[in-house]
Amino acid sequence: MNAEIIAVGSELLTPFRQDTNSLYLTEKLNELGVEVVFKTIVGDSRSHLTQVASAALTRAEIVIFMGGLGPTEDDLTREAVADTLGLELRRDWDVLARLEQRFASRGMKMSANNAKQADVISGATVLPNANGTAPGQWISGKYDGKERIILLLPGPPHELKALFLDQCVERLRAKLPPQSIATRVIKVAMMPESQCDARIAPIYKRYSNIQTTILAGAGEIQIHLKTQAASMDDAQAIVDKLAEQIEEELGEFVFSDNGDSLEQIVGYFLQMRNATLAVAESCTGGLLAERITSVSGSSRYFLGGAVVYSNELKTEFAGVPPELIQKHGAVSREVAAALAEGILKRCKATYGVGITGVAGPAGGTAEKPVGLVFHALANESGTDVVERNFFGDRKRIRWFASQQALDMVRRRLT
Amino acid sequence: MNAEIIAVGSELLTPFRQDTNSLYLTEKLNELGVEVVFKTIVGDSRSHLTQVASAALTRAEIVIFMGGLGPTEDDLTREAVADTLGLELRRDWDVLARLEQRFASRGMKMSANNAKQADVISGATVLPNANGTAPGQWISGKYDGKERIILLLPGPPHELKALFLDQCVERLRAKLPPQSIATRVIKVAMMPESQCDARIAPIYKRYSNIQTTILAGAGEIQIHLKTQAASMDDAQAIVDKLAEQIEEELGEFVFSDNGDSLEQIVGYFLQMRNATLAVAESCTGGLLAERITSVSGSSRYFLGGAVVYSNELKTEFAGVPPELIQKHGAVSREVAAALAEGILKRCKATYGVGITGVAGPAGGTAEKPVGLVFHALANESGTDVVERNFFGDRKRIRWFASQQALDMVRRRLT
Numbered sequence A, B: 001m002n003a004e005i006i007a008v009g010s011e012l013l014t015p016f017r018q019d020t021n022s023l024y025l026t027e028k029l030n031e032l033g034v035e036v037v038f039k040t041i042v043g044d045s046r047s048h049l050t051q052v053a054s055a056a057l058t059r060a061e062i063v064i065f066m067g068g069l070g071p072t073e074d075d076l077t078r079e080a081v082a083d084t085l086g087l088e089l090r091r092d093w094d095v096l097a098r099l100e101q102r103f104a105s106r107g108m109k110m111s112a113n114n115a116k117q118a119d120v121i122s123g124a125t126v127l128p129n130a131n132g133t134a135p136g137q138w139i140s141g142k143y144d145g146k147e148r149i150i151l152l153l154p155g156p157p158h159e160l161k162a163l164f165l166d167q168c169v170e171r172l173r174a175k176l177p178p179q180s181i182a183t184r185v186i187k188v189a190m191m192p193e194s195q196c197d198a199r200i201a202p203i204y205k206r207y208s209n210i211q212t213t214i215l216a217g218a219g220e221i222q223i224h225l226k227t228q229a230a231s232m233d234d235a236q237a238i239v240d241k242l243a244e245q246i247e248e249e250l251g252e253f254v255f256s257d258n259g260d261s262l263e264q265i266v267g268y269f270l271q272m273r274n275a276t277l278a279v280a281e282s283c284t285g286g287l288l289a290e291r292i293t294s295v296s297g298s299s300r301y302f303l304g305g306a307v308v309y310s311n312e313l314k315t316e317f318a319g320v321p322p323e324l325i326q327k328h329g330a331v332s333r334e335v336a337a338a339l340a341e342g343i344l345k346r347c348k349a350t351y352g353v354g355i356t357g358v359a360g361p362a363g364g365t366a367e368k369p370v371g372l373v374f375h376a377l378a379n380e381s382g383t384d385v386v387e388r389n390f391f392g393d394r395k396r397i398r399w400f401a402s403q404q405a406l407d408m409v410r411r412r413l414t
Helices: A023-031 A046-059 A077-086 A093-105 A114-120 A155-174 A193-204 A232-253 A262-272 A287-293 A310-316 A322-328 A333-347 A396-414 B021-031 B046-059 B078-085 B092-107 B112-118 B156-173 B194-203 B231-252 B260-271 B285-293 B311-318 B322-328 B333-347 B395-414
Strands: A004-010 A037-042 A062-066 A089-091 A120-121 A125-127 A136-143 A146-153 A180-189 A211-216 A219-230 A253-255 A278-279 A302-309 A351-357 A372-379 A382-389 B004-007 B037-041 B064-067 B090-093 B119-120 B125-127 B134-145 B146-153 B182-190 B211-217 B220-229 B254-256 B279-282 B304-308 B351-357 B372-379 B382-389
Touching: A004 A023, A004 A046, A004 A180, A004 A333, A023 A037, A023 A155, A023 A180, A023 A219, A037 A046, A046 A062, A046 A077, A046 B037, A046 B046, A077 A089, A077 A120, A077 A136, A077 A146, A077 A382, A077 B092, A093 A114, A093 A278, A093 B285, A114 A120, A114 B092, A120 A136, A125 B134, A136 A155, A146 A155, A180 A396, A193 A211, A193 A232, A211 A322, A219 A232, A219 B194, A232 A253, A253 A262, A262 A287, A262 A396, A262 B260, A278 A287, A278 A310, A278 A333, A278 B146, A278 B311, A287 A302, A287 A396, A287 B285, A302 A310, A302 A333, A302 B156, A310 A322, A310 B304, A322 A333, A333 A351, A333 A372, A333 B311, A351 A396, A372 A396, A382 A396, B004 B021, B004 B046, B021 B037, B021 B064, B021 B156, B021 B182, B046 B064, B046 B078, B078 B090, B078 B119, B078 B134, B078 B146, B092 B112, B112 B119, B119 B134, B134 B156, B146 B156, B182 B231, B182 B395, B194 B220, B194 B231, B231 B254, B254 B260, B260 B285, B260 B395, B279 B311, B279 B333, B285 B304, B285 B395, B304 B311, B304 B333, B311 B322, B311 B333, B322 B333, B333 B351, B333 B372, B333 B382, B372 B395, B382 B395
Parallel strands: A004 A037, A004 A062, A062 A146, A278 A302, A278 A351, B004 B037, B004 B064, B064 B146, B279 B304, B279 B351
Antiparallel strands: A037 B037, A089 A120, A125 A136, A136 A146, A180 A219, A180 A253, A211 A219, A302 B304, A351 A372, A372 A382, B090 B119, B125 B134, B134 B146, B182 B220, B182 B254, B211 B220, B351 B372, B372 B382
């Protein structure tokens, strides 16, 4: 079966807000074997909503509305869908009683406009909303002679997600042919997309029964595998077999095949080895530390570090000799190594990282252009330095530099 | 006039990718006085594209397609729009020559499939693409008896943006009634949305000719004002008058009215006063330093700082006495103050910031729950500490803490 997702709300047609619920719903629908073929965004206008509803019911088998179920005059999804289907809206006294109870339990009196949230399209199943006032609605029937499933879901993400999981997934599954869909995500660090694809295309192209999607971001490639089979075990065995071959081909470039981020993987390995990490960052300005500490529990392996933007602080916090900076420049292989070794010693860590580079857009020279970054990793047995020339804007260059540094730690630990 | 924006590409119907071009286009269209009334996302299917094209041409006056103009079999926007309009596609020999030239100038031979990028819908104006191979197309004519403008634009954001600005804005303006639209954005820090709205609603509601949109994010509220008038000067005067009244009402909560970020504002004030800043971060783990250094040129006022995740490093880098930590705990008013004062001294900065708190989700206690954060700001004349209880997940708590710290620096400087 295929689906259209409709996001309702005038704010989603401004330059400032974007529908994100549909990404979640798409993931869950794909897991059920439902393909999303259209997405539409429409404002709080009854006539526009009606136009969108009839177009969707003509072209998709499952039509999901998100939003426009609130208590205000602008909330018109119920009315528009009823119009389109030629059905009546009827006040549901059970729903109304629950609404009144919800307000009463918080010591509040329900205002009159909330009552419209108890209006239910004739023949619809009410889907209780555990996290908000607007219940969802499920309508199953014919439109223009064709079988259709229509879902009305609330817009706030935490209401929508819970309601969809609790009330919709099993109802949809019962309407769908039994499917067993298995997926796998392989993550790869610091590899050019073209190089990655050139190496793995000959492998995944042999499996026409597996859908392979390659998503390239800044310093990270995700390879998504998906297949379906008669049983879940069969489906999983099929994707696992391809995953194994891809991982073998890409070798040490692969850092995760279970969804973990690079920050998490670095954390696992440090913990596993009872090791600690400290960092001295110049051009990344705290981004590396921020990424490492975004993982809950990182205090078990991350001691801390220094953001050494000025030359004086490179000396003060990481013991880099001023002469070294003077001789080679702050952006140099030597200073990167000294930062890593200095912070290692200062923090009494197992591993020390040093980063220095030109993040731009200003500050580049012919000899040391914007994008030049030196990354150093030190432990008691020695120091490695990697020199890279990243392109792009300040944000991208800083991100790549932090990614490269994390990847160096990962490779050293594995 | 109103518009529908259509994003084309099967990847935009997966859980992993999202159309973002439409936000940019919406901003530019709004500036011309065009309202976006529908957005649609459709995959690389000729029949789906045709369905979407005819629905859009029925319900919107300007229809803009983004993407699907590339050289592969999956790029079908040209074909589908031609089908829908009942027009022919014709190979444009000038466009083809330019394409071949583009490849030749890079020492490459054009592959045969690229030639389809020279296919132009009969009667369309070719819009040269300075940044890529696929030109845009502009079609102005009747559909089902109604005047329509149809735009075909390339999908890659840098191609789309340049092409729209260079080739479409003036062409659209010539088709539209003359409009003078003025806007203003007021940014407010660390104020609850309900409190902000309660104070300014009585003011902005007096101006029915100004569209006021309030967008609340983590620790920041943006108040967008927009109006149109006979002349640009008139329009600007109208929004400026309201902006002035809102700013007077909100006073020191307002940090910017020209689009600048809080990080930028802090930077301006530090530079203006010839002052420098250093930070010692515990729970924010480098986020504050990262935000400050995300501004190009921040090395002029930001010296650096320390990420003092472990207690030992609080002592080592910011000179916090171990007894103080033992007596009050690492998360305390006293340790926050000692971090700010210590880092100030160590870095010889004009201002020092210290942050310590419980970012969660683990590590909270009854006395010191998740979300409790102490923020300290020191200079030679004294130290302020602000205690806050933030709610939300780790990411949100860390963001709020960095926002609070930046806002303290801003307030001290103004």
